[in-house]
Amino acid sequence: MTLPARSARKRATILSAGQQLFLANGYQGTSMDQVAATAAVSKQTVYKHFGEKRELLFAIVTDALDTTVGSFGERIAALADSADVEADLASLAGDYLRAVLDESVVQLRRLVIGEANRLPELARLYYQHAPQRTLAALSDAFGRLHQRGLLHAPQPSLAAEHFAFLVVGRPIDQALFDGAPKVLADLDVDTYARAGVDAFLAAYGPR
Missing domain, CATH: 1.10.357.10 (Tetracycline Repressor, domain 2)
Known part of the structure; x- marks a missing residue:
């Protein structure tokens, strides 16, 4: 139970960070590195949830x-x-x-x-x-x-x-x-x- 809940929280955090950056900088102006930094997770974690x-x-x-x-x-x-x-x-x-x-x-x-x-x-x-x-x-x-x-x-x-x-x-x-x-x-x-x-x-x- 703990791991799925933790994974869901990380996914939600990444989605929130991605939305913030995409809306501010556009799709072309946003990198996965920026998403990871804003979400305070590793780049590998971002790619694990979103390829x-x-x-x-x-x-x-x-x-x-x-x-x-x-x-x-x-x-x-x-x-x-x-x-x-x-x-x-x-x-x-x-x-x-x-x-x-x-x-x-x-x-x-x-x-x-x-x-x-x-x-x-x-x-x-x-x-x-x-x-x-x-x-x-x-x-x-x-x-x-x-x-x-x-x-x-x-x-x-x-x-x-x-x-x-x-x-x-x-x-x-x-x-x-x-x-x-x-x-x-x-x-x-x-x-x-x-x-x-x-x-x-x-x-x-x-x-």
Whole structure:
């Protein structure tokens, strides 16, 4: 028991150090020597857990997205059983917008976009684990709500796309250029998210 737990702690420390360095210096500007020094472990330990720098970056992206999107997916799934769709959509939209505007999420998105030409498989991984996964969960929930007569969404996947872009489309684009703190300083998240929900329900509310 002790060795696996210790190994897990070292892995988490390496992931944290790698993420810090990749976000600060970029993929090309970060070496495994730097990761080892920042994590206070030997270079051999880094290579034992992650065979190469590319593998470490993929693990960082996967872990970060599983943590963020995984817990949020449970919220979306629960929406299918909502008794107050308007209120629950508004709450979900506000939390969704805050999640995508978290500075670490924005920086990770920038990193992936910056490496998309060199590591197209990383870009695909990010898309599958974040936007595509979220849209699929929203589509499932909206399909269920349509069946219950609480939304009119005969094309739930299209409704999911409209909801996502009404809520986060402009802020996330601006955050990529200006940074999340600047966007959040100028944005009333709940009011903006609620406006997106109102527009969504005007199109997809029950008939």
